Amino acid sequence: MASNAPVGKPTDMSSPRLPKVAGIDSTVPAPPHTVAPLPGVPLAAPPSDAALPPGVLIQDRLASWVSDLTTLHELTERLIKTDSLDGALREMLGAGAALVGARRGMAVLEPADGLGPTSTIGLGLAHADLGTIETVPRGSGSYGRLLDGLPEAEPPGAGLPDADPPEAGLPGNGPTAPRRPARVPEPIAIRDVRTEEGLDPRHREVAARLGYAASYALPLATEEAGRLGAAVWLYDEPAEPDERRRHLIGLYGRFATEHLARLLQVERARARVATVAEELLPSRLPRVPGVRLAVRHLTGPQGGGDWYDALPLPEGALGLAVGSVSGTGPSALAAMGRLRASLRAYAVMEGEDPVAVLSDLELLLRLTEPARSATALFAYAEPAQRRIVLAGAGHAPPLVVGDHRTEFVETSLSAPLGMLTCWEAPSVELSPAPGETVLLYTDGLLRRTGDATDRAFARLHAAASSVPRADRSDPGAVADHVLRTLLPGGLDPAVEGEDVVLLAARFE
Structure with a gap:
């Protein structure tokens, strides 16, 4: 009696599949990190033995993803406890430094609507160091390019092939039509300031004076909140975060931006109330x-x-x-x-x-x-x-x-x-x-x-x-x-x- 033959491709159907974990892209590899994370919030190091059996590799990767989720949870818990823009920026800088493996950094709060408030916060940088960095032309610095290069919201249909003109009175047409959210720029990594093409000589001079050799800049922006500012972390040696670290800092950065947007609304409301009170006196x-x-x-x-x-x-x-x-x-x-x-x-x-x-x-x-x-x-x-x-x-x-x-x-x-x-x-x-x-x-x-x-x-x-x-x-x-x-x-x-x-x- 002939046995029933499996239908399709038995190897593909029976091969183990990596589980999907919310918030973490399971396709992102997890190479080992080399920089100590925040105290009490370790980043999991994946196995380095590529010859491990598939089951063991899957378990190790799953453990790494769970550890990453735990790390993000603890970092976001710390951030959500901050109730001021200054405190949130400082917490975000410290957590981001651990995630990208840097020692120093700065964050610039500069909302795109121009209504303020604006501020610059440093991590491991003195006030004079921040002033020195700000002497670099904005078009050469990575954080400056993020601040100046974020496109504003575009009307629906912008950039699409021309079609028949919309008829007046139809929903979605006219001056009251909703606007497409602003696009968020990609982070900017400068692996080696000395060899990077297109940098202003002043940028290389400042980097040599302050003793940093590379940088990684992240936009503090989301499609909903728009541009609020940018953060940049500085490396002592030529380096850049690997794919896994980029993924983690991207998730954390989006959460931090939304939190900063809420604090910004509160701060502006307080300022308006204070202004009204002063005007009445x-x-x-x-x-x-x-x-x-x-x-x-x-x-x-x-x-x-x-x-x-x-x-x-x-x-x-x-x-x-x-x-x-x-x-x-x-x-x-x-x-x-x-x-x-x-x-x-x-x-x-x-x-x-x-x-x-x-x-x-x-x-x-x-x-x-x-x-x-x-x-x-x-x-x-x-x-x-x-x-x-x-x-x-x-x-x-x-x-x-x-x-x-x-x-x-x-x-x-x-x-x-x-x-x-x-x-x-x-x-x-x-x-x-x-x-x-x-x-x-x-x-x-x-x-x-x-x-x-x-x-x-x-x-x-x-x-x-x-x-x-x-x-x-x-x-x-x-x-x-x-x-x-x-x-x-x-x-x-x-x-x-x-x-x-x-x-x-x-x-x-």
């Missing part, structure tokens, strides 16, 4: 005889509703105000702008009576924005007489700083604006001595310390008391000393929280 402080003014305004990532004002009033008087509205973000900024503009109008009409100014402000807030509350402090100052009349609505009391005293002004307790059906509280009058500085501030200064309210007030008093005598004649130096003492690390822009306003008025 005075562009400069007025000059009034008998008093010197200084202000410090620190803004959080979302942009809070803290504000200040200083406006000259009739007969040489001066109006000083600080306050905050509830909430953060654009809506709080808009409410802050409306509140500040209204207070200016009331101050011009009846500024000598701070209680009347805040009462009018309370009525306006209650009628126009019933769901919002605000705190405010308004002071009517007559510098020539060194006389101040002030009233506060749910606001922290001012602080008087001088050679012979540092004390809080005793003000009456009052609810914030918008909390009562009718707001009214007695005003307080004080007379600063010559050379004394009155500090007006928002609650954000106290809350940003992270302490309980009583502890924060005590720290503020201690900070004001410790102002060096030589700095007490300058209101700006007084404000800076208080901020450095209370917030030694500054205002972390990545940490959610209230804004900080500190307005200092020194009376002559």
Whole structure:
């Protein structure tokens, strides 16, 4: 009885096939690497014995691919934890150096839309070294060619053979048709700077001065994000990454670019919010005889509703105000702008009576924005007489700083604006001595310390008391000393929280 013969090619059907692993091209060979990777993130070295049995070779290659996947996972996990453009660029440079087997490098952030921000970060290069590299003509440097040579998005059909003209009104035609994503340029490898053709003599001179012999440049660009910049790694000896390393750095580079694109959007949003907040506040402080003014305004990532004002009033008087509205973000900024503009109008009409100014402000807030509350402090100052009349609505009391005293002004307790059906509280009058500085501030200064309210007030008093005598004649130096003492690390822009306003008025 004849046996059944197999159909087709038995050898091809029964031969083992390499498995496909997501994100890794199984056709890419895995030659051994010679440069140490990042600490704790080893790159797997494939077997060097070409005579191994097929099964063993497959297992070793599979183990190498799994190791590569693990490496990329750990590197991307490190990158995703960065929350600033500077931090992401530095992490990307370090990880890329391990993947391509280099020791030094630099990254240039230069978005193609020209809206910024721009920056240059170095790995193993001093600031002067970066400046030296930037003297190389951009057309000769690999990273410069990537930055200047990325094509912009082309309209659909560009580069295709001519066809019949599209009919008007059909989908996809006309000025609103979607644009084809920009093409991403290929990485540029210069294996030996000394022998590479077409390089500018200045490029070879800089390479000899800094001691590098080869480079590998990667575009920080994807079809979706466009061009954000470029990274270049420098080798001490003539070299270039092998095919496996190119594949890994390409995968990592695409992920890094998308992460940088997200951080860029966040950074631009923060910059716009900060710009709007600054435009809603005075562009400069007025000059009034008998008093010197200084202000410090620190803004959080979302942009809070803290504000200040200083406006000259009739007969040489001066109006000083600080306050905050509830909430953060654009809506709080808009409410802050409306509140500040209204207070200016009331101050011009009846500024000598701070209680009347805040009462009018309370009525306006209650009628126009019933769901919002605000705190405010308004002071009517007559510098020539060194006389101040002030009233506060749910606001922290001012602080008087001088050679012979540092004390809080005793003000009456009052609810914030918008909390009562009718707001009214007695005003307080004080007379600063010559050379004394009155500090007006928002609650954000106290809350940003992270302490309980009583502890924060005590720290503020201690900070004001410790102002060096030589700095007490300058209101700006007084404000800076208080901020450095209370917030030694500054205002972390990545940490959610209230804004900080500190307005200092020194009376002559």
